[in-house]
Amino acid sequence: MTSSRRPFNxxxxxxxxxxxxxxxxxxxxxxxxxxxxxxxxxxxxxxxxGAIIERAxxxxxxxxxxxxxxxxxxxxGGGLGENAIVPLNLGRGGKVDxxxxxxxxxxxxxEARRYADVQVAAEGFVPVGQWRLRDDAAYVHVCSNETIDxxxxxxxxxxxxxxxxxxxxxxxxxSRPIDWRRVGLAFGGAQKNIGxxxxxxxxxxxELLGHALDICPSAFNYATVAAAQSMYNTPPTFxxxxxxxxxxxxxxxxxxxxxxLAAIExxxxxxxxxLYAALDGSGFYENRVPAACRSRMNVPFFLKDETxxxxxxxxxxxxxxxxxKGHKSVGGMRASLYNAMPLEGVxxxxxxxxxxEARHG
Ligand code: PMP
Numbered sequence: 001m002t003s004s005r006r007p008f009n010x011x012x013x014x015x016x017x018x019x020x021x022x023x024x025x026x027x028x029x030x031x032x033x034x035x036x037x038x039x040x041x042x043x044x045x046x047x048x049x050g051a052i053i054e055r056a057x058x059x060x061x062x063x064x065x066x067x068x069x070x071x072x073x074x075x076x077g078g079g080l081g082e083n084a085i086v087p088l089n090l091g092r093g094g095k096v097d098x099x100x101x102x103x104x105x106x107x108x109x110x111e112a113r114r115y116a117d118v119q120v121a122a123e124g125f126v127p128v129g130q131w132r133l134r135d136d137a138a139y140v141h142v143c144s145n146e147t148i149d150x151x152x153x154x155x156x157x158x159x160x161x162x163x164x165x166x167x168x169x170x171x172x173x174x175s176r177p178i179d180w181r182r183v184g185l186a187f188g189g190a191q192k193n194i195g196x197x198x199x200x201x202x203x204x205x206x207e208l209l210g211h212a213l214d215i216c217p218s219a220f221n222y223a224t225v226a227a228a229q230s231m232y233n234t235p236p237t238f239x240x241x242x243x244x245x246x247x248x249x250x251x252x253x254x255x256x257x258x259x260x261l262a263a264i265e266x267x268x269x270x271x272x273x274x275l276y277a278a279l280d281g282s283g284f285y286e287n288r289v290p291a292a293c294r295s296r297m298n299v300p301f302f303l304k305d306e307t308x309x310x311x312x313x314x315x316x317x318x319x320x321x322x323x324x325k326g327h328k329s330v331g332g333m334r335a336s337l338y339n340a341m342p343l344e345g346v347x348x349x350x351x352x353x354x355x356x357e358a359r360h361g
Contacts, residue, residue: 008345012142056244195243
């Protein structure tokens, strides 16, 4: 295997993964742990895969300090799948309030409308005290990190009306701790901070299980999946295996005198601060998100002269800075700074930004 540095990959997802994890996956591809099998070839009900999923779950529970009253489910269907699966399980055919802070929560509201009476609690990033909330809603939905818009809740809303909060945390899951006291259910696709696409993580309070609508597919009924320890149907075994290796990588991660998730969060704060400072300090680029809700994970930015966009992307690629093109609905650029992006990657991006500006500004 070559020892030369791989390019830095700023994709919003599927996204960059820790290199030691990729190397371990490669090394174990033909024979996992002396079993004579690739993880892809194992029965999900065998003892080998049983050990893999059990360890992945307990490591994840420890990393995120998930309380005992939450079940952790390994599912399929992605974030968009959960937009239907959540109302089918928790909506009870009644009312659902959704804070629309960007593209992903807008999609969640639209999908939930097929199964529930949906009210938009807020449009844009509005303080929770001003949200329109109904006391008899089944739950309140928020997207805690809007991947496209680059908006993040740095503190989860504290609901005081006794209605559970559902968070779509797809794009910042495992980048920082979660305040579980404020959460009823959290879901996220794995393909940003956790592993390959195909795995969806769900954290759900026990007390919310068992109220699914009749029309809910059995494989997407949280109570059924929980009762079968995520083995009601075949789970995405290979993706769970890779995710488990990522959890071990996070556990051993060290930065600035810290270890584990605290170290990951510290580095994420530093990476984001470095990039925002570079953007704000330039008259050539801009990020349009108010400072209070800027995402640490996804940083959309624009060149003031948009005719330079193609040139910017081509030169970035030539400098080993990949997948910086913004989402098609927004345009411009977007740098995603997930856990596996090293500080050196952001430093390389910042020096490229400055160099490009010096040549074209
Ligand atoms: N929610 C958020 C916040 C996302 O970032 C994404 C994917 N980018 C989704 C939902 C949809 O996820 P999937 O494509 O896995 O269905």
